[in-house]
Every structure is written in C-alpha cells, then in structure tokens.
Amino acid sequence: MSEAMPDTPQFSTANKQKIVELLTRYPRSQGALIPVLWLAQDQFGWLSTPVMELVAAELKLSVTSVLATAMFYTMLYKKPHGRFHVQICTNVSCYLRGSDDIVAMAREVLGIEPGQTSSDGLFTLEEVQCLCACERAPTLQINQDDYFRVTPESLRELLTNLQTVGAKLGPRPGWVDEALAGHGSHEHGGHHHA
Amino acid sequence: MPEHRLLLRRHLGVDFTKLENYLKHGGFKMWAKALELGPDGVTAEVKASGLRGRGGAGFPTGMKWGFLPKDNRPRYLVVNADEGEPGTFKDRYFLEEDPFRQLEGILLGAYAINAHTCYIYIRGEYWNSKNVTEDAIQQLYKANWLGKNIQGSGFDLDVYVHSGAGAYICGEETALIESIEGKPGMPRLKPPFPANIGVFSMPTIVNNTETLAAVPVILEMGAQAWSDLGSPRNGGTKLVGVAGHVKNPGLFEVPMGTPMREIIYELGGGILDDREILAVIPGGSSCPFLTKDEIDVAMDFDALKTKGSMLGTACITVIAEGTDLIKVMGRVAKFYQHESCGQCTPCRQGTGWLHAIAQKLDQGAAGEEAIDLLIDACNQIDGNTICAHGEAAAWPIRSIAKKFRPQLEAAIRARLAAA
Missing domain, CATH: 3.10.20.600 (Ubiquitin-like (UB roll))
Structure with missing residues (x-):
C-alpha cells in the first residue's frame, strides 16, 4: 500500500483540531466517521484508499468499516470528481417542469454524459434525485449552491461562466484522469496537487 | 383562502435567522412555561394536543415520548431533518428560514424526555440548511439557550448538526440512527424500538423537524386550542x-x-x-x-x-392531463431502486424489476402484459421487507398500474406503433 509514498495524505492542522472537537460529540468514535469523511473529502477532493486508511487510523476504526460506510453514501466520492459537480434533479416534480431539457443543455455545453467527468477535471455531470425544492422546479445543485427555476438558457449562461472560472482554478485537489491513469492509479499516490 | 398561519411566517418579512428577531417575536417564552409544567407536564400537554408526527407516519408524538423506559440510562433526542421524500419541501423552511422555532421545540422536547444531547440529522444536500441551523445553534450557545445550566434552570443540553451524505433511506428512523453511529444506513429490525435501544444503544426519541417546531406553538396556545383547529384525531x-x-x-x-x-x-x-x-x-x-x-x-x-x-x-x-405516465412511473421506479439499501431481497431485486419493466415500456419494448407483471412484482415486495421502503416503491407503482391502466395502455400502443 501507500504508507511509504512521499505524499501519504495527512490531515491539515485545522482539520486535526476539528476532528478532536467532533470526537467530543459522540460517545463512540465511529459516530464521528461521516463528519470526518466530509472533512477528508473537502481536503483531499475524494476518498481514495490512502485517505480512507488515514481516516481509519485517526478514528481507530478498521479500514473495512470506513470503506463500508463510504461506499454506502452517494455524496462521498469514491473516485475523482470535477471541480464543479453539476447535479440536475430529474425526479417527478422536476420532470414535470422540464428537467429533460435542462439535462440536454448540460450535455450540449459540457460535452459529457450524466455520470461522466470532463477530461480537464472541471465538470462532473450527474442526474440526481429530488432536491426537495419542488415548488421552484426545475432545480439543480452545483457543489454547495442551489439553483432554482432553471431554464436551458439560464443554465447555458451559468455553465459558460463556470468554464471561464474553472479554467483559472483548475481541477480539485486529488484530481486524476482515470482514463489516463488506468486501474488502481491511486495506489501509487503521486497525484495530489494540494 | 383556507390558510391559517401559526408556523409559517414568511409574510412577516422578518429575518428569523437572527436570535434577537426570534426573541422579539415571542421566541423562547415557552421555556418558563415548561419549567412551570415540569417534564411530565410538557409531555401531558403534547399528548393532550393529539399532535401526530409530521414526518409522514402520523404517530402521536406525546405517546412516543411516553414509551421511554423509566431508567437511568442517558437518553437522546434525534431530529429527523433528512427531508428527501420526492415532492416534499416543508422542513427546509424551518431549517433555512426559521431555525429557532425547531430549536425551541428541541429544548422543550429534550426537557420533557430528560435528554441532554440532541442530534439534528440534516440531509447532505441541504448545505444552506446545515449552515443556517449550525449558525443558529452557535447563537444559542452564546446566549446560554444551549449548553450548561440553560438560563439558570439547571438543565443542560447540547445540540449538534449531523450531516447525512446522500441516502434517502436514512429518513427511516432506524437507518438514521445507524447513520449517526457512522454505519451504512440500513434499517434495523424492530423490536427493539428506538425508545428502548436507539442511537448508541441508548433510549432515543426520533422526531421530525415540523413536529418539534409545533411544540412551542402548542404550549403557547394550549393543547385544546391546537386540537380544535384540525379535524377529529388530526389536530392543529x-x-x-x-x-x-x-x-x-x-x-x-x-x-x-x-x-x-x-x-x-x-x-x-x-x-x-x-x-x-x-x-x-x-x-x-x-x-x-x-x-x-x-x-x-x-x-x-x-x-x-x-x-x-x-x-x-x-x-x-x-x-x-397530457402527461406521459410511463415516464412518471419510470422516475418513481428509478428512485426507489437507487435508494434501496439492498439488505432485503424483495426490495433490492423487486425495485430493480420495477425500474427495468418501466424502462422496457418506455422504450416500446414491452406490451400491455407488462402492466400485470408490474402489479405482480409490487405484490411480491409488499409486506416482505424490514422497513417501509419496499412499500414506498410498490404502492405508488401499483396504484398507477391499476388506476391508470387505460392511459398506460394508450401510451404503450403509441410506442409500439412508432417502433
């Protein structure tokens, strides 16, 4: 595995302090697991095997239990994601209000299909389940921001702007183009830009 | 207009995310009343109001509180703010726009059941809700409405936001408990019920956000006035x-x-x-x-x-009218398949079948006989799973298949003709 690698992940000082505080909230350390996985994802971009090993060590849990939990939750990323995670609701309320046209526009502007990440690491496109703002459908979420009453034209403008912003920001930390890196790339480390 | 606003107060145009504004509009006045009534008195008032759980199941809240065993184990209050039922957007209002109403309800509820720790489980996608609620909690700690010896009463309460991470099933109360414990959100077999063995194996009450937000209102107006507002057995x-x-x-x-x-x-x-x-x-x-x-x-x-x-x-x-019900059914089926936790075979496999049949119908690759297959699959899921997720998938789809058969058949014929 990766412990000998020069870029073995380490939590930042701020995150280490946060973990100490989180552990006071729960009578068992596993209670802090999901909160700590959120911190890890925020710092490292996604939950690679070395990152999950780090979390396991930090909370004194088995790697298996960390993996089992991480695998269960869709918002915990088990592979690299784009800088902008474009999540379009296609459930009933948004479908009734034209979400198919919203998805079509996203595919056209980004040139990728739902479930894919652009090769520059800037965009991941995904159809998601109900975001529970149905009175303002159609809705979508990009990273932590909600967008309501979206139209194909407003989405084109939004994504075009993000393409410009993204060109300056570059991908997330931990970005690996899986198509180039091949299988098990994260086992070799070496891709952390943090 | 039939509106009657007690909880929803957007129309006032007040920023209720600021504690000073919440207090100015009567916030936390019920704490004094709760201390007067005592824990059992608060529970009795909620019981008398007939308040039924606003998460969807409609179980009487006061009765649920009364299920806690009379022992000395630590108790937990857990708030189900994992709003994710497709079509729903009500708890978001409290979490984002009026967070103290829920938090006052938490204080009153925790006092009633003698809990000193509360976790608010907010769905992962609700970033704004998490931020606003967390900020409200910090304001309360600063003003000694949370923490040790609240307002000199001798009562202690810590409240924490626990974020979900994208799993609808965690709205099921035992899955939610598993998720707070850091595990995959797989529902537990009941019994034991959470009131006896809940989060971290301790007695636990799980209440929905809107349910707790109603508690201060009930104490203020009185149980009788609240229950008089609704229909019989459905107060408020x-x-x-x-x-x-x-x-x-x-x-x-x-x-x-x-x-x-x-x-x-x-x-x-x-x-x-x-x-x-x-x-x-x-x-x-x-x-x-x-x-x-x-x-x-x-x-x-x-x-x-x-x-x-x-x-x-x-x-x-x-x-x-004019909506393609095969498409609507497909969205419903896809959702329940995606969100099935997978531990019960009828649900894991059955929701997959429902989605697959719906897709075939949409592609014009199945005939009218597929409607009967759908009903058959629904019947095999219904009643055969640990939690209600199986029924949540089977019931709506069976209702479409049975009640809207003529519309489905017309949509199937149109697709077969086009193919």
Whole structure:
C-alpha cells in the first residue's frame, strides 16, 4: 500500500483540531466517521484508499468499516470528481417542469454524459434525485449552491461562466484522469496537487 | 383562502435567522412555561394536543415520548431533518428560514424526555440548511439557550448538526440512527424500538423537524386550542406544499383536514393552462396516486387512508392531463431502486424489476402484459421487507398500474406503433 509514498495524505492542522472537537460529540468514535469523511473529502477532493486508511487510523476504526460506510453514501466520492459537480434533479416534480431539457443543455455545453467527468477535471455531470425544492422546479445543485427555476438558457449562461472560472482554478485537489491513469492509479499516490 | 398561519411566517418579512428577531417575536417564552409544567407536564400537554408526527407516519408524538423506559440510562433526542421524500419541501423552511422555532421545540422536547444531547440529522444536500441551523445553534450557545445550566434552570443540553451524505433511506428512523453511529444506513429490525435501544444503544426519541417546531406553538396556545383547529384525531395546522403542474406552486399552512381540492385550486392557483388533472400524489412519491375523481378528500392522516393513499409529508404533486405516465412511473421506479439499501431481497431485486419493466415500456419494448407483471412484482415486495421502503416503491407503482391502466395502455400502443 501507500504508507511509504512521499505524499501519504495527512490531515491539515485545522482539520486535526476539528476532528478532536467532533470526537467530543459522540460517545463512540465511529459516530464521528461521516463528519470526518466530509472533512477528508473537502481536503483531499475524494476518498481514495490512502485517505480512507488515514481516516481509519485517526478514528481507530478498521479500514473495512470506513470503506463500508463510504461506499454506502452517494455524496462521498469514491473516485475523482470535477471541480464543479453539476447535479440536475430529474425526479417527478422536476420532470414535470422540464428537467429533460435542462439535462440536454448540460450535455450540449459540457460535452459529457450524466455520470461522466470532463477530461480537464472541471465538470462532473450527474442526474440526481429530488432536491426537495419542488415548488421552484426545475432545480439543480452545483457543489454547495442551489439553483432554482432553471431554464436551458439560464443554465447555458451559468455553465459558460463556470468554464471561464474553472479554467483559472483548475481541477480539485486529488484530481486524476482515470482514463489516463488506468486501474488502481491511486495506489501509487503521486497525484495530489494540494 | 383556507390558510391559517401559526408556523409559517414568511409574510412577516422578518429575518428569523437572527436570535434577537426570534426573541422579539415571542421566541423562547415557552421555556418558563415548561419549567412551570415540569417534564411530565410538557409531555401531558403534547399528548393532550393529539399532535401526530409530521414526518409522514402520523404517530402521536406525546405517546412516543411516553414509551421511554423509566431508567437511568442517558437518553437522546434525534431530529429527523433528512427531508428527501420526492415532492416534499416543508422542513427546509424551518431549517433555512426559521431555525429557532425547531430549536425551541428541541429544548422543550429534550426537557420533557430528560435528554441532554440532541442530534439534528440534516440531509447532505441541504448545505444552506446545515449552515443556517449550525449558525443558529452557535447563537444559542452564546446566549446560554444551549449548553450548561440553560438560563439558570439547571438543565443542560447540547445540540449538534449531523450531516447525512446522500441516502434517502436514512429518513427511516432506524437507518438514521445507524447513520449517526457512522454505519451504512440500513434499517434495523424492530423490536427493539428506538425508545428502548436507539442511537448508541441508548433510549432515543426520533422526531421530525415540523413536529418539534409545533411544540412551542402548542404550549403557547394550549393543547385544546391546537386540537380544535384540525379535524377529529388530526389536530392543529399542517404545512402543505403544492408543486407540479399548478399555476402558483408553493408552501402553505392550513388546518389539518382542509379539502385537497381547495389547496390545489385556491392556494395552488389551479392547473397550468387550465388543463384537467390526470393524477395527484398527496404527500410525496411513496403515496399511492389519486385520480382526478378522488381529490375531494380532507388533507389529514385518516381521510387519505380511506382513499387508499396517505397524507405522507402533505406536499402535493399535481400531474396534468397530457402527461406521459410511463415516464412518471419510470422516475418513481428509478428512485426507489437507487435508494434501496439492498439488505432485503424483495426490495433490492423487486425495485430493480420495477425500474427495468418501466424502462422496457418506455422504450416500446414491452406490451400491455407488462402492466400485470408490474402489479405482480409490487405484490411480491409488499409486506416482505424490514422497513417501509419496499412499500414506498410498490404502492405508488401499483396504484398507477391499476388506476391508470387505460392511459398506460394508450401510451404503450403509441410506442409500439412508432417502433
């Protein structure tokens, strides 16, 4: 595995302090697991095997239990994601209000299909389940921001702007183009830009 | 207009995310009353009000609190703010716009059940809700409305936001408990019930956000006045949503038992382009669909049962004539397949079958006999799983297959003809 690698992940000082505080909230350390996985994802971009090993060590849990939990939750990323995670609701309320046209526009502007990440690491496109703002459908979420009453034209403008912003920001930390890196790339480390 | 606003107060134009504004409008006044009543008195008042859980199941809240064993183990209050039922958008209001109402309810509820730790489980996608609620909690700690010896009362309470991470099933209370414990959100077998063995194996009460937000209102107006507002056995007011094909989609508050037709046509403004109604989902997509002839029903827990459906979250989705029900069914089936936790075979496999059949129908690759196959698959899921997720998938799809058969058959014929 990766412990000998020069870029073995380490939590930042701020995150280490946060973990100490989180552990006071729960009578068992596993209670802090999901909160700590959120911190890890925020710092490292996604939950690679070395990152999950780090979390396991930090909370004194088995790697298996960390993996089992991480695998269960869709918002915990088990592979690299784009800088902008474009999540379009296609459930009933948004479908009734034209979400198919919203998805079509996203595919056209980004040139990728739902479930894919652009090769520059800037965009991941995904159809998601109900975001529970149905009175303002159609809705979508990009990273932590909600967008309501979206139209194909407003989405084109939004994504075009993000393409410009993204060109300056570059991908997330931990970005690996899986198509180039091949299988098990994260086992070799070496891709952390943090 | 049938609105009756006690909880929903956007119209005041006040920023209720600031504690000073919440206090100015009567916030936390019920704490003194709670201390006067004592824990059992608060529970008795909630019991007398007949308040039923606003998460969808409608279980009497005071009775639930009364299930806690009389022992000295630490107790937990857990708030179910994992709003995710497709079509629903009511708890978001409290979490984002009026967070102290829920937090006052938490203080009163925790006092009533003698809990000193509360976790608010907010769905992962609700970033704004998490931020606003967390900020409100910090304001309360600073003002000694949380923490040690609250307002000199000797009562201690810590409240923490626990974020979900994208799993609808965690709205099921035992899955939610597993998730707080850091595990995959797989529902537990009951019994034991959470009131005895809940989070971290301790006695636990799980209440919905809107339920707790109603507690200060009930203490203020009195149990009798609250229960007088609704229909028999369905006391109080309820947040109701209207979305889908209506002219004025939005969130409203009405006395329980308000006619559904009034909510759709008066509050919701009627149907887009003045079309006819094709179908109505009363309170989230796990409720059996109603036809346009079934909407003369009171919006409460018991009346909707008599129509073979459920009040659910009381957020109504209106589907207008001309909508392709095969597409709608496909979205419903895809959702429940995606969100099945996978531990029970009938649900894991059955929801996959429902989605696969719906896809075949949509592709014009299945005939009318597939409708019977759908019903058969639903029957095999129903009643055969640990939690209600299986029924949540089977009931709405079976209702479409049975009640809307002519529309489905027409849509199937059109696809076969085009193919």
